[in-house]
Amino acid sequence: MPSISNKGRLMPQSPIRKLVPYAEDAKKRGVKVYHLNIGQPDIKTPDVALKAVKNNNLDIVAYSRSEGSEEYRTKLSEYYKKNHINVSASDIIITTGGSEALLFTFGSIMDHGDEVIIPEPFYANYNGFSVASGVKVVPVISKIEDNFALPPIEDFEKLITPKTKAILICNPGNPTGYLYSEEEIKKLAKIVIKHNLFLIADEVYREFTYDGEKHHSIMGIEDLENHGIMIDSVSKRYSMCGARVGCVVSKNSEVINTVLKFAQARLSPPTYAQIASEAALETPQSYFDEVIEEYVERRNTLIKELQSIEGVKVAKPKGAFYCIAELPINDADDFSQWLLEKFSLNGETVMVAPAAGFYSTPGLGKNQVRIAYVLKKEDLLTSVNILRKALKQYKP
Amino acid sequence: MPSISNKGRLMPQSPIRKLVPYAEDAKKRGVKVYHLNIGQPDIKTPDVALKAVKNNNLDIVAYSRSEGSEEYRTKLSEYYKKNHINVSASDIIITTGGSEALLFTFGSIMDHGDEVIIPEPFYANYNGFSVASGVKVVPVISKIEDNFALPPIEDFEKLITPKTKAILICNPGNPTGYLYSEEEIKKLAKIVIKHNLFLIADEVYREFTYDGEKHHSIMGIEDLENHGIMIDSVSKRYSMCGARVGCVVSKNSEVINTVLKFAQARLSPPTYAQIASEAALETPQSYFDEVIEEYVERRNTLIKELQSIEGVKVAKPKGAFYCIAELPINDADDFSQWLLEKFSLNGETVMVAPAAGFYSTPGLGKNQVRIAYVLKKEDLLTSVNILRKALKQYKP
Numbered sequence: 001m002p003s004i005s006n007k008g009r010l011m012p013q014s015p016i017r018k019l020v021p022y023a024e025d026a027k028k029r030g031v032k033v034y035h036l037n038i039g040q041p042d043i044k045t046p047d048v049a050l051k052a053v054k055n056n057n058l059d060i061v062a063y064s065r066s067e068g069s070e071e072y073r074t075k076l077s078e079y080y081k082k083n084h085i086n087v088s089a090s091d092i093i094i095t096t097g098g099s100e101a102l103l104f105t106f107g108s109i110m111d112h113g114d115e116v117i118i119p120e121p122f123y124a125n126y127n128g129f130s131v132a133s134g135v136k137v138v139p140v141i142s143k144i145e146d147n148f149a150l151p152p153i154e155d156f157e158k159l160i161t162p163k164t165k166a167i168l169i170c171n172p173g174n175p176t177g178y179l180y181s182e183e184e185i186k187k188l189a190k191i192v193i194k195h196n197l198f199l200i201a202d203e204v205y206r207e208f209t210y211d212g213e214k215h216h217s218i219m220g221i222e223d224l225e226n227h228g229i230m231i232d233s234v235s236k237r238y239s240m241c242g243a244r245v246g247c248v249v250s251k252n253s254e255v256i257n258t259v260l261k262f263a264q265a266r267l268s269p270p271t272y273a274q275i276a277s278e279a280a281l282e283t284p285q286s287y288f289d290e291v292i293e294e295y296v297e298r299r300n301t302l303i304k305e306l307q308s309i310e311g312v313k314v315a316k317p318k319g320a321f322y323c324i325a326e327l328p329i330n331d332a333d334d335f336s337q338w339l340l341e342k343f344s345l346n347g348e349t350v351m352v353a354p355a356a357g358f359y360s361t362p363g364l365g366k367n368q369v370r371i372a373y374v375l376k377k378e379d380l381l382t383s384v385n386i387l388r389k390a391l392k393q394y395k396p
Numbered sequence: 397m398p399s400i401s402n403k404g405r406l407m408p409q410s411p412i413r414k415l416v417p418y419a420e421d422a423k424k425r426g427v428k429v430y431h432l433n434i435g436q437p438d439i440k441t442p443d444v445a446l447k448a449v450k451n452n453n454l455d456i457v458a459y460s461r462s463e464g465s466e467e468y469r470t471k472l473s474e475y476y477k478k479n480h481i482n483v484s485a486s487d488i489i490i491t492t493g494g495s496e497a498l499l500f501t502f503g504s505i506m507d508h509g510d511e512v513i514i515p516e517p518f519y520a521n522y523n524g525f526s527v528a529s530g531v532k533v534v535p536v537i538s539k540i541e542d543n544f545a546l547p548p549i550e551d552f553e554k555l556i557t558p559k560t561k562a563i564l565i566c567n568p569g570n571p572t573g574y575l576y577s578e579e580e581i582k583k584l585a586k587i588v589i590k591h592n593l594f595l596i597a598d599e600v601y602r603e604f605t606y607d608g609e610k611h612h613s614i615m616g617i618e619d620l621e622n623h624g625i626m627i628d629s630v631s632k633r634y635s636m637c638g639a640r641v642g643c644v645v646s647k648n649s650e651v652i653n654t655v656l657k658f659a660q661a662r663l664s665p666p667t668y669a670q671i672a673s674e675a676a677l678e679t680p681q682s683y684f685d686e687v688i689e690e691y692v693e694r695r696n697t698l699i700k701e702l703q704s705i706e707g708v709k710v711a712k713p714k715g716a717f718y719c720i721a722e723l724p725i726n727d728a729d730d731f732s733q734w735l736l737e738k739f740s741l742n743g744e745t746v747m748v749a750p751a752a753g754f755y756s757t758p759g760l761g762k763n764q765v766r767i768a769y770v771l772k773k774e775d776l777l778t779s780v781n782i783l784r785k786a787l788k789q790y791k792p
Contacts, residue, residue, distance in 0.1 A: 061639050125662070128657070196398050226397040241457070248561075
């Protein structure tokens with residue numbers, strides 16, 4: 001029997017998805033599962049996007065342009081301008097979700113064996129994209145005690161080698177909820193310019209900032225034009241994760257032309273989803289105001305309740321809709337599986353994402369879980385209560 | 397300024413798409429362009445698929461399962477069974493088009509520097525997927541004089557090295573239109589079993605076979621279970637290229653589990669497109685009968701007309717909707733660009749795909765073009781007439 005690749009063996013199982021079979025078994029046993037494991041919001045997709053697809057008049061569901069339709073990219077550049085990101089349609093390549101945007105970016109700027117420095121914990125699938133691209137993730141440790149702020153810039157500098165091609169951040173952060181300050185972004189800009197690296201910023205949670213804090217895009221930083229690559233997606237902004245539309249944005253035309261070649265090889269991003277995404281740009285501000293208000297309440301509820309559990313440590317998120325919680329256990333993988341396999345409270349249990357998968361340093365995050373606050377307040381209250389009881393009962 | 401990757405430099409420009417800017421310039425000058433360059437059929441998408449999307453009642457455009465929805469994969473396995481391909485839902489991973497299916501397959505079975513043997517000319521984007529995956533394409537030359545039949549099996553055997561991981565075929569063939577016989581498939585099966593390789597078959601044109609000839613899937617070959625990987629897509633079958641739904645199918649569970657890890661990293665295939673694809677399975681047989689009848693007429697028209705041009709050599713396709721034509725010129729790249737930039741007949745011109753991009757052996761295919769017969773008969777007649785006049789007028 002022919003064997004799979006080393007790459008295939010190394011490819012990590014998604015910590016967000018690997019417990020899905022256990023959740024399905026639990027459901028088959030009649031147990032209700034609260035999904036805190038995945039960033040799939042329960043927020044309704046804007047009507048304007050849903051209607052555009054229902055009212056579409058396509059006769060032939062044809063390929064779009066590989067870089068996305070001219071109309072969509074032009075309107076998207078206007079959205080960016082409103083967000084103080086001064087780019088034009090030609091600086092944008094539409095991709096199949098932020099996932100493909102990252103894969104194309106990695107392929108365009110890194111070769112087999114090259115290195116990308118990423119503050120950890122980081123979005124778990126960065127590991128998968130790195131393995132797929134033959135690239136090595138070099139982690140810089142950020143700490144729950146510091147709320148997962150940017151590690152000292154010297155920590156980055158120590159790790160730079162001739163193989164280093166880029167620094168990658170997620171801002172606001174998945175899984176940490178940390179929002180980088182303008183000062184922190186400027187420090188990163190300075191170091192990538194000094195060492196002639198790219199700075200990739202995954203800014204898909206741009207709209208989700210709380211407590212009056214502002215998001216600072218890397219695209220707004222002076223002198224970073226040739227170094228900055230922004231990753232974006234409609235998934236979270238408009239609660240349309242299943243559309244699969246994202247983009248790569250850069251003022252570096254060599255990068256954009258290279259990404260375009262990757263885009264041409266796969267022909268085009270999905271056509272229906274581009275209809276939804278273009279229409280979603282007309283979403284009224286009131287939609288976002290309500291959504292942000294809702295998330296602030298959820299976050300406040302979740303953090304307060306988690307902090308009331310003995311032995312639980314949690315960083316307060318300033319953006320996105322995740323938090324990392326440290327639990328009074330040794331093995332969050334085992335605990336998370338046990339929650340689905342063995343535990344229930346009044347016929348209900350919770351699914352969380354073990355945090356080890358969000359680290360690349362072995363051993364880190366073993367006692368942490370990522371919790372996505374994508375459920376309504378009363379479900380979050382129930383979920384934390386389930387966690388509280390479960391932690392008491394859990395005997396590893 | 398930080399530099400792009402070698403991979404990015406090596407990534408070929410799509411021969412199907414690289415002339416698009418010239419076509420757009422021609423259109424801006426008021427010239428009508430007949431698109432024979434791309435396999436984007438003018439056939440209407442089945443009503444049942446279009447209506448399913450128009451009548452969808454999603455409130456939240458959520459992620460689907462990474463491997464595609466259980467319902468869709470189950471129905472799809474029934475479609476395969478009807479086509480004498482005996483697979484179940486668990487043998488199928490739904491992907492974002494056949495493109496992603498190939499990328500996941502390459503990643504799952506090949507590492508940096510591994511080799512895949514492909515009869516050339518081959519679908520140009522196999523080059524792009526190979527560069528993206530760090531894999532080397534080793535071509536076996538098939539010839540226009542033989543109608544692009546399978547090269548002698550000894551030619552394959554000579555090229556097998558310890559780095560060889562797979563043989564990849566497209567059946568029916570893009571860009572050749574060649575349909576492999578059962579005997580040819582069995583020869584390939586024997587050699588991959590003997591040398592413990594994978595046999596990847598891109599079978600996206602399964603329905604498009606003519607003159608009463610039958611398609612033979614690799615999935616129907618005995619003893620090939622652990623070696624066979626089928627690539628499929630809804631793009632051509634239902635004329636919905638823009639949906640971006642395809643799949644990887646294999647009875648080798650290690651391959652499927654590995655492909656699933658790649659699929660999990662990118663979260664899910666597009667949700668709207670899966671609605672269309674699932675509904676498309678209800679397309680009545682009469683749709684296909686009409687489509688095939690239409691393509692046979694188009695093919696007959698195109699081939700007859702091309703053969704009537706002095707100096708033009710063309711292989712008669714038995715499937716798919718492409719043919720390779722050898723023209724009495726030296727540089728099809730230059731000629732194809734000239735057609736768009738300098739030539740027009742009554743305000744009209746044609747866009748074809750220079751065939752060199754469908755070869756990986758340097759110098760081959762320089763005097764050939766790929767023509768997609770995806771336009772209606774009268775447009776094909778006009779297009780070939782334009783070609784005829786252009787060949788007379790062209791002075792390189």
